[in-house]
Structure formats: C-alpha cells, structure tokens
Amino acid sequence: MPGRQTVQTPCKINLHLGIHSQLDERGYHRVDSVMAPVALFDTIVIEDAPVLSVTHEPALCVPPQKTTVWKAACLLAEELGVEPAVSITVTARIPEKAGLGGSSADAGATLRALAERWGAGPLDPRVVAVARRVGADVAFFLDPVPSLHLGAGDVLTERFGELALPVALVMPEGEGVSAKAAYDEFDLEPTVPADYDAICEALRASDAAAVRGLLYNNLAPAAKRLQPGCAEVEAWMAEQPEALTAMVTGSGSCVFVICQSLGDARSLAERATQKRGWWSFATLTVGEPQKVC
Template structure:
C-alpha cells in the first residue's frame, strides 16, 4: 500500500501563556495541507521495520512512524508486522509536519489493512499521543485545532489550489522546545483567530490570506537570523500575497499570486543557496494512492 503524506503550513498559529491540564501551552492552530509530500509504503513483513530514503541518522525506534505502528498495535491488540518505507521529500526541522504526516500515514494504512473506520475517534487519540500535529493529517484541510493544537475544532471549506513557495535555509534549525522556552521568557501576543476563522467559514480565501499570523514564528526568527533573512527577502518580492514562518520554523512560506511566481521564487531562492519548493494548497491530507493490496488477519 502506498500513501501520499503531505506537508502543512500554518495559516494561523497562536501560542498562549496559559497551560492545559497536561501542562502544555494552549495553542490555536489553523493548518492547511500542501502538495509537497513524503511517499509512504506499507508492506507485510515478519516484524515491524521502518526505513527512510535517504536513510535517517537515528534509530528507527525513534521514528514517529514506528511509534505510530506500535501505538496502533497496542490499541487494537494486533501485531504491526509491516515494513514501512518513507521516501522523504519534506525537510526535517522545518515546521512542515514531516514526522507528523508520516506517522499519520502509518495510522491510516494500518486502519485500512485492519478494517478500522478512519472516523474511529481512537485514531485521533493515538495520533495525539504521537505529536500535536498528527491528528490534522487524518482529516480534511484546512482545519482549526485548539487545546494544545491537537484537538479538532472546525473543518473549513476547501481552499483553491493556491500557489505557495516554501523556503528553508539549508543549515537552519530551530528547537521547538527552546522556542517555547524563549516564548515563556518574553511572550509575543497572538492575534485573535476569530477574523481568519470567520472568512474561512465564508469561503473567502483572499481575505484569509490577508490575516495569516504566527506569533511563535517571531520567536523563531529571533533565534535563527536566517529565518528573518528569508522572511525579509520574500516580503520584498513581487507577487507574494502573504509571508510567514511554518510552525516553529525553520521553513518559511509565501502565498503567491500565480504558480509562475511560486516557481520563479523557488528557483531564485535556490540560487541564494536555500532549499526551496514551489507547491500549492490541497484539500486532502494523507491519502492512499494505490488500491488495497493486502488484508491482514
């Protein structure tokens, strides 16, 4: 079984100083999927194994996909005897949700193979246990999450296939834990999400793009000056409709007026030595690409 595991951007990210019952920051997160995607293949095996292409520099047991498979096996009393191969296209340490979407792909694959309804609330619980962004990749896009950024509040009408350019300085990296610690030291107020939520409900994409906001991105740009360099460069380009940081970084994005603008900016960014990709918003998250080939007992 082959699945497409797309990246995401945050059209809105509001981190608050208040904590929930688990001790996590309260986070409001409005995410949208883009067509840049990892390709995840799940096949029968003698035992659980996870491999990435190119190969990871950490043990497979630490891979979110591996953890997701174990969590599914424990929840449903099954053996996760599969080999998971992840063809990586989404850069790590970018704020694009790569590890989260890979984990969601494994949850979706095992649910399909085991005959579990994708709407089973237990899947959201499993996803939440792997990471805050994982539940988003089980549902439609765009969607608004509350709590610790991991509880679905609202799904919105699909956005048009709006062009987006993604840019990440190759050596830039931001520790999410450190970003939150810096936020606690010097909190940046978050805009209220009501305005962007309202225009999304009305299906007004252009109005939504004018309200893009990320208060944690301000902290990330302070921590990693190259992020601010990219943001300033994008903001100075013709054809960028909105510019902000993806999650906690180190990738930034620009919503563009045309696909040609996104391609031009990606090529120009690569000339600057940055990783870059021209992509577009999509209405779906993790999708099974190939017909079901396996049925596990």
C-alpha cells in the same frame, strides 16, 4: 486486508498559529492552530512482514525505534489488540525541522493506512487518541484538510473547504528549528495571541484575499531568534514582486509566501535558490496528489 499499501501525505502550513502561555497536564501549551495541507508529499509503503520494521529514505539521524512512525505503529497495534507485523518504508521529501510537520505527516499517514489495514476508520476515537499521543500535529494528518485545531493544537474543531493558494516554501541555510526549542524560547518572552475568528470566517467564505491578509504566528519571533536566517528569508521574500504575503510556518525555519499564481510562486522559488542558495519549493495548498498541477 493485506498486502501492499502506498500512501502519500502532504505537509502543512499554519495560516494562524496562536500560542498561549497556559499549559495542559502534559506540559503542552494551549494552541489555536489553523492549518492547510500543502502539496509537497512524503510517500509511505506498508507491506506484510514477520515483525515491525521502519526504514526512511534518505536515512534519519535517529534509530527506527525513535521515529514517530514506529511509535504510531506500536501504539495503534496495542490499542487495537493486533501484532504490528508490517514493514514500513518512508520516502521523505518534506524537509526536517521546517515547521512543515514532516515527522507528524509520516505518523498521521501511517496511522491512516494501518487503521484501514486493521479494520478501524481514520477518525475512530482510538486512532485519534493515538495520534495525539504521538505528537500535537499528528491528528491534523489523519484527515489533512484546511481546519481549526484547538486544545494543544491537536483537537479538530472545524473543517473548511479546499482553498488552492499558490505558495513558495523557502528555508534558510543551516539547522532548522525543533518545535521544543521554539516553545522553550517562546516562554522566555511570551505574548498573548490574536483571535482566530476572522481568518476562520475568511476560510468559511473561501475568500483567498482575506485569508492572505490575516496570516498570523506568534511563535515566529522565537523561531527567528533561534534561526536568524528565518527573518532574513522573510524580509527578502517580502520584497519580491510576486510575493503577496510572507510568514514563518509553525516553529520554522521555513517561510511560506502566498502568490497570485503557481507560475509566480515558481519564479520566486527559483530565484530564492539561484540567487541566495536557499532550499525552495513552489506548490499549492491542497492535500491530494491528483489535484496538483
């Protein structure tokens, strides 16, 4: 297989994120995570090359060898017994440290494409094992559909049907929140998470109104303590006429708001940028580029 491959990867929001205090053997928290893919895409192009190279556009602050994409390519090549003789170029649109899973999306999409290139299926157990070694969110991006992940938030437990919820994504100014910092902050004031059964039932029934009413994230208070702008964005968004429900995604600092229509999400996002100067993006919770309006 060869030649050039181009893959688009969505980002994610957490519809339910329940962090437990309990840690696994890696020191990772037990996490109940219901994620949905969101139509804001990074693009990854893979081509034959003498040796592995990874380039990000725009450039990252970390060297290529420290990226999730490099780690994913090396670990998968080792696992499948091949040479990682490819050049990988990532064009990133998903903002960093947002809770949108940008670096995990890039790694997951790289694994999907390289698995195909090297003769394995995207959900081959060896590919899934590599994804979990790269990061907790990466397994979701091997097959980005609305789904429940248990374990450390990295074990696929149930897949749901597609649900095209209109969302506005809004980020406060300043530094985002790294996942590690949010988990460390959570440990200072741990809470017991709510149950995820009801939102899973709503997703099984494709009941958008019920899903909206059941959004949950007990990592959000830690994100707001680390980046108070998160709470400011959430409070402002909740007051807007188009907003049905607002919630921090993952470890923040991005807040997502579910609206009745994509038009409403667009007006809200435009107002957030024009009046407050915040980064924003209006879209749908779907994972395939061709399904975006």
